[in-house]
Amino acid sequence: MLFSASPSPSLARIASQSEDFCVRRSSRLVHGSSRRISSRRRSITVASVNISVDDVAQVFENKVLISAALACSIGQLSKPFTSALSGNGLDLGAVIRSGGMPSTHSAGVMAATTCLGLERGFSDPIFGVSAIFALFVMYDAQGVRREVGRHAKNLNKMAMLKRERSRVFQEKTNLVGNYARSASPSLESVDGADQEQLTIDEIGFNRLEESVGHTEVQVIAGAILGFLVSFGVELLLS
Known part of the structure; x- marks a missing residue:
């Protein structure tokens, strides 16, 4: 009497599972080694980064930085003349002091925020973060710093x-x-x-600086200045 030599279903299932386990194990080892090699390559690449003159020159093509710096410069340089118009005389020292008309802080943050909105879109999260930061700066300029x-x-x-x-x-x-x-x-x-x-x-009491904060009009004037400067930079560099 002859018996069939075909394996039982349980043995076949065990053999199939062990084979799948070996395949998954080998694939994990291959992927792990490839990730380690890629991470090493990235670290070597970062360690050997060379900053050229062209890379530094790209900073001067950043519209956000240009708008903010230009708005702050115009605001500070205009303070002696606005001081003369207000009846306090031509105060050249106002160029290096805080306070006065217009608010340089407001001009800088508004220029950066407006330029980000024009570059990335007004629905971009970065524009939202910049707008909140600008509101905080302008509120602080006419609030806390004014009280100081x-x-x-x-x-x-x-x-x-x-x-x-x-x-x-x-x-x-x-x-x-x-x-x-x-x-x-x-x-x-x-x-x-x-x-x-x-x-x-x-x-040894030294006289304290009184011109620290801004009035609401000075803050609004600085914001308008930054808004106009960012539009001008966008038109010239676009």
């Missing part, structure tokens, strides 16, 4: 009054001392408890 300028102005007034009172008190003390010495030559000096107090000059 007000505090500095009040502190300067208090220091000036304190200095004037110290000078008057010193003159009165010297006058009383001279009169006492002339009336009684044996009296050497007149020392008061207030003479031992430190004056403003002895403390």
Whole structure:
């Protein structure tokens, strides 16, 4: 009697599963080695990057940087003239100071934001991030920084009054001392408890900068300046 030599279904299933496992194992090893080789190639490529003059020159083709820098430059250079128009005289030092008309911070961020919108589209997420950043900067310019300028102005007034009172008190003390010495030559000096107090000059108080923030009009003027500059740069470089 002859028996069939064909394998059972369970043995065939086990053999098939082991074969699939070996294939998957070998494919994983191949993919892992290829990823390691590609990562090594990327690291070698990054380590051997050479920055040429042409790469640096491309910075000057960036419309966002050009618009922001040009808007800030125009804003700062126009401050002495706007100071003269407001009746404060031609203040050349305003070129290197913050505050004044127009707001350079507002001009720079608005120019960058507008240029990003024109370049990438107003639905681009990067434009949205830049617009939020611009709103924060402009709000801070007429909010927190403006209050800092007000505090500095009040502190300067208090220091000036304190200095004037110290000078008057010193003159009165010297006058009383001279009169006492002339009336009684044996009296050497007149020392008061207030003479031992430190004056403003002895403390080393320096006048604080009052022109730090901006008014709402200055912020709006800076934003309009940045908007117009970005449009001009876009038209010239497009």
